[in-house]
Amino acid sequence: MGKICAVSKTIVKEGKRITVCDETRARLLPVLHEVQGKKGYISDTDMQNIANELGIHPVEVYSVVTFYSFFNLEKKGRHIIRISNCISNIMAGSKNVQREFEKALGIKSGQTTEDGKFTLEAISCIGMCDQAPAIMVDDKLIGKVTSKKVKKILEELS
Amino acid sequence: MTNNKTQRKGPVVFSDIESLSGLKKALELGSDKVVDIIKESKFRGRGGAGFPTGLKWGLAAAENEQEKYVVCNADEGEPGTFKDRVLLTEYPKLLFEGMIIAAFAIGAEKGYLYLRAEYKSFLAELENELAQMRKDNLLGNNILGKEGFNFDIEILLGAGAYICGEETALIESMEGNRGEPRNRPPFPVNTGFNGHPTIVNNVETFAAAVHIISKGAEWFKSIGTKDSTGSKLLSISGDCLKPGVYEVPFGTSIKEILKMVEAKDTKAVQVGGASGTCVPKKQFNRLIAYEDLSTGGSVIIFSNKRNMLEVAKNFLEFFEEESCGQCTPCREGLPVLLEAVDALERGQCSKEYLKDVVNLTETMQIAAKCGLGQSCPNAFVSIINNFKEEYSLAKINKKEKR
Numbered sequence: 001m002g003k004i005c006a007v008s009k010t011i012v013k014e015g016k017r018i019t020v021c022d023e024t025r026a027r028l029l030p031v032l033h034e035v036q037g038k039k040g041y042i043s044d045t046d047m048q049n050i051a052n053e054l055g056i057h058p059v060e061v062y063s064v065v066t067f068y069s070f071f072n073l074e075k076k077g078r079h080i081i082r083i084s085n086c087i088s089n090i091m092a093g094s095k096n097v098q099r100e101f102e103k104a105l106g107i108k109s110g111q112t113t114e115d116g117k118f119t120l121e122a123i124s125c126i127g128m129c130d131q132a133p134a135i136m137v138d139d140k141l142i143g144k145v146t147s148k149k150v151k152k153i154l155e156e157l158s
Numbered sequence: 159m160t161n162n163k164t165q166r167k168g169p170v171v172f173s174d175i176e177s178l179s180g181l182k183k184a185l186e187l188g189s190d191k192v193v194d195i196i197k198e199s200k201f202r203g204r205g206g207a208g209f210p211t212g213l214k215w216g217l218a219a220a221e222n223e224q225e226k227y228v229v230c231n232a233d234e235g236e237p238g239t240f241k242d243r244v245l246l247t248e249y250p251k252l253l254f255e256g257m258i259i260a261a262f263a264i265g266a267e268k269g270y271l272y273l274r275a276e277y278k279s280f281l282a283e284l285e286n287e288l289a290q291m292r293k294d295n296l297l298g299n300n301i302l303g304k305e306g307f308n309f310d311i312e313i314l315l316g317a318g319a320y321i322c323g324e325e326t327a328l329i330e331s332m333e334g335n336r337g338e339p340r341n342r343p344p345f346p347v348n349t350g351f352n353g354h355p356t357i358v359n360n361v362e363t364f365a366a367a368v369h370i371i372s373k374g375a376e377w378f379k380s381i382g383t384k385d386s387t388g389s390k391l392l393s394i395s396g397d398c399l400k401p402g403v404y405e406v407p408f409g410t411s412i413k414e415i416l417k418m419v420e421a422k423d424t425k426a427v428q429v430g431g432a433s434g435t436c437v438p439k440k441q442f443n444r445l446i447a448y449e450d451l452s453t454g455g456s457v458i459i460f461s462n463k464r465n466m467l468e469v470a471k472n473f474l475e476f477f478e479e480e481s482c483g484q485c486t487p488c489r490e491g492l493p494v495l496l497e498a499v500d501a502l503e504r505g506q507c508s509k510e511y512l513k514d515v516v517n518l519t520e521t522m523q524i525a526a527k528c529g530l531g532q533s534c535p536n537a538f539v540s541i542i543n544n545f546k547e548e549y550s551l552a553k554i555n556k557k558e559k560r
Contacts, residue, residue, distance in 0.1 A: 026352065028334030033315055054334075067336040067482075068317030070275045086237035087428075087472045088395040088458055124320060124476055125237040126276045129395035129458075130402045139278040 025054055028064060032071055041075045069123065077112045077119035079157050082136040086125035092132035098122060100150040117158070166248070168405025169381045170389040171365050177251065180368035181296070184259045185304050192263040192371060193219055199375035200387045201367070205231060205323070205360030206430065206454030207529065211367065214357055217347040218264040221355035226266040228257050228309075229351065229358040231328055233274045235320040236431030237476060238456035241391040242361040244403045246273075246280050249365055250287045254311060256364025258296065259371055261309040264357060269311040272328055275318045284313055320480035324528050325358040327482070338484045339528035362391050362455070382408035386447040394419050396428075396459035412442040415457060423462045426545070431456035432473040433533035436466070438544040466545040470538050471499045477534040487522040488531030494518060495538050502549045509551045516542065 028050070035046050042065050051058040065071045083089075083098050098120075102108055105118050112119040128134030131143025137153060145153075166172045184192045197212030218226060230253065234242040245253055257269045273281065288311055291297045299308045314332055316322050322331045326340035329351050350356020359367075366388060370378045379387045386408035395401045398421035406415065412427050427437045429446070430453040437444055437451065444450050460469065478492045498515040501507035519535035526532045541548075 024352075025334035026332060029314065029317060029331065033317070064334065064336055068275075068319050070316075070318035085472075086432075086476065087469055088238050090472060091396055091460075091464065123318070124480065125235060125239070127234060127240040127243045127274075129238050129240055129393065132395060132401075136276060141276070141279060 025056060028054060028056075028061065029068075032061075032065060036071055039075075040078070041072050043073075075116075078117050079138055080119045080121065080136075081153075082121045082123045082126070083109070084124070084126040084128060084132070084134050084136070085122045086129065088129035089125075089132040089134060094133040096147070097133045097135065097145050097150065100147045101154075104150060104154055118154075168389060168391075169407050170369050170378070170405065171245070171249075171252075171362065171391060172405045173369065175252075175369055175372055178255065178296070180370075180372040181255050181258055181262075181302065184262055184371050185302060185307070187371075189219065189263050189265065192259060195371060195375050196263075196367060199370050199378040200385075201363075201370055201378065202386070202448060203360060204362035204366060204390065204454070206236070206433075206452070208448045208452055211359065211363055214347055214359070215260060215263050217345075218266075218355045218357045221264075221348055223355055225268075225352075225354040226264055227351045227354060227356040228261045228264065228266045228269040229325075229328070229332070229356055230257055230269070230271045230361060230364055231323060231325065231358050232277065232361050233272055233316050233323040233328060234361070234454075235274060235276075235323050235480075236433065236454050236456050237473070238393060238395050238428070238431050238458040239454060240393045240395075241403045241455045243277060243280075245361050245365055245391075246277060246284065250284055251291070252365045252368055253361055254287065254291060254296075254364075256367045257311060258301065258309055259367060260357060260359065260364065262301075262304075262307060264355070266357075267308050267310070269309060270332060270351075271311060271313045272316060272322070272332060273313055274316045274322075278315060281313060281315065288313070319482075320476075321482045321528075321530055324530060327528070328358060329356065336482070338482045339530075341527065360454075383445070383447050383449070385449045390446055390453070391455050392446070392453075392457050393455050394457045394459070396457075397421060397424065397461035397464070398459050406446065408445075408447045410446050412437055412444055412446075412451075415446070416442070416459065419459070421459045421461070424459055425462045425464060426460045426466060426469075428458040428460070428469070428537065429453050429456070430536075431458075432476050433530065433536055436469070436537055436540040436544060466541045466548050467499060467503055470541040471496070471503075473537045474499060474534075477530070481530065481534070485525075485527040485531060487526040488528075488534060491518055491522040491526075491531075492534060495535060499538070501552075505550055506552050507549075508553070512542070512551060 035042050047061040048058045051061045109120050109122045128143050133145050134143040193216045201211045202208040297310045301307045319337045321327045322337040324339050327337040331337040346356045382388045389405050389407045392404050398419040400419045429451045474496045481488050483489045519539050522535050523532050
């Protein structure tokens with residue numbers, strides 16, 4: 001794991017203020033994002049290595065990883081489809097969208113396809129209620145999802 | 159993807175402004191005067207809690223420490239809120255200008271934008287904007303030639319936790335911890351990020367602050383009501399023809415809003431998201447204002463065909479999922495409320511049991527540690543009180559409750 005400076009701080013050195021890389025625990029989330037982004041999940045070994053580098057106990061890293069819903073301990077699909085299930089989305093038919101995806105992929109929400117291509121999840125509001133029903137495909141926000149669009153999205157990713 | 163059909167016109171944030179006029183004016187006035195103007199304008203935080211921004215900045219400015227931080231809370235996760243998405247994608251420069259002004263006011267050299275993971279796709283564009291601002295000497299050393307004014311902004315990415323929108327949980331998250339709220343006091347203005355004075359403000363707060371500095375406190379106070387000066391960005395969704403982000407002056411009634419977005423046959427309006435209040439039809443004259451319906455901006459409209467118990471259930475499920483689990487009233491209270499909604503749906507909740515549950519919500523409102531825990535029963539309580547016709551209570555012998 002290379003050193004990245006995602007969090008910096010200002011210190012006074014020889015009367016001058018300079019910005020340096022923060023080597024402390026504040027780097028934890030950025031490092032976890034890096035590992036998660038590269039591998040798609042954070043393994044036991046990763047957590048031990050990160051703990052070692054930041055000088056904290058692996059259990060502390062574990063406690064953080066499991067707190068945040070965008071970090072996961074097990075490998076998920078290459079593409080993660082997240083369906084917003086806040087009330088505005090439900091009113092606009094997000095359950096139908098979820099069923100469309102479930103039917104097309106042959107899995108239930110929370111599962112990954114056997115070929116490891118797709119994971120389907122239902123999550124809290126993604127900030128797209130004005131374009132409900134909305135989904136997140138990997139990092140991308142997509143609004144006004146129809147059954148026609150479901151097919152197109154899956155075709156494009158396959 | 160993130161474009162709306164909405165015309166961006168409004169009294170404050172969406173009003174016309176000359177680029178950088180706020181920052182230039184701030185540098186001319188000096189930091190004390192900037193804080194004074196914000197105080198004078200009676201401007202309050204736009205994230206939902208409504209803390210007076212001038213007071214917050216003044217307290218941080220008064221701290222005699224070298225290291226201070228300006229943090230922009232872009233972790234909007236309240237169900238039905240998406241105004242920050244619009245500001246982050248359409249007005250990033252205005253937002254960053256606001257952060258620079260705040261840094262100048264309190265004497266900070268470092269700022270962070272805490273961006274929710276759901277908005278990761280905006281990251282590249284925001285980074286580009288920051289890079290351009292560094293080139294233009296709007297960030298870096300001696301900003302715009304102001305000797306000794308150094309400031310830079312970094313973006314930190316959240317990881318999908320609603321609670322991190324609470325300012326102390328957000329700071330915990332920035333420090334690499336679980337996003338569990340802290341006890342307050344001490345407040346972040348004296349003990350914030352890594353123990354240093356920190357101001358945490360909402361995206362909209364920074365954006366509006368630029369306008370206030372540029373156009374003055376009197377101009378700002380001429381908009382809104384006496385106690386709620388200025389305007390509010392509303393994220394409007396649900397049963398209406400024109401959902402989207404709208405800016406309205408404080409003091410606008412629910413009725414006016416419904417007309418504006420062309421909502422028909424409206425039964426109820428949820429103001430303030432899952433932690434807000436459910437306003438029934440007979441109260442549609444109520445106003446968006448700190449003294450009446452205080453809100454972070456979420457407005458969800460329900461037509462006559464909607465089942466309000468389902469709405470309450472959706473909100474409670476959301477909170478059960480998002481509760482950090484740290485304090486007992488919130489962690490243990492939410493499953494009980496959910497059970498009660500289930501029992502109500504099945505017609506198996508007695509009057510006595512419902513009374514017990516409502517008592518429990520009061521305990522939660524008083525005893526929970528943070529804003530989430532204190533406000534999570536709000537929607538449930540207002541739906542139970544205002545939509546009695548939507549559920550029937552079981553007539554069960556007191557001894558065999560439920």
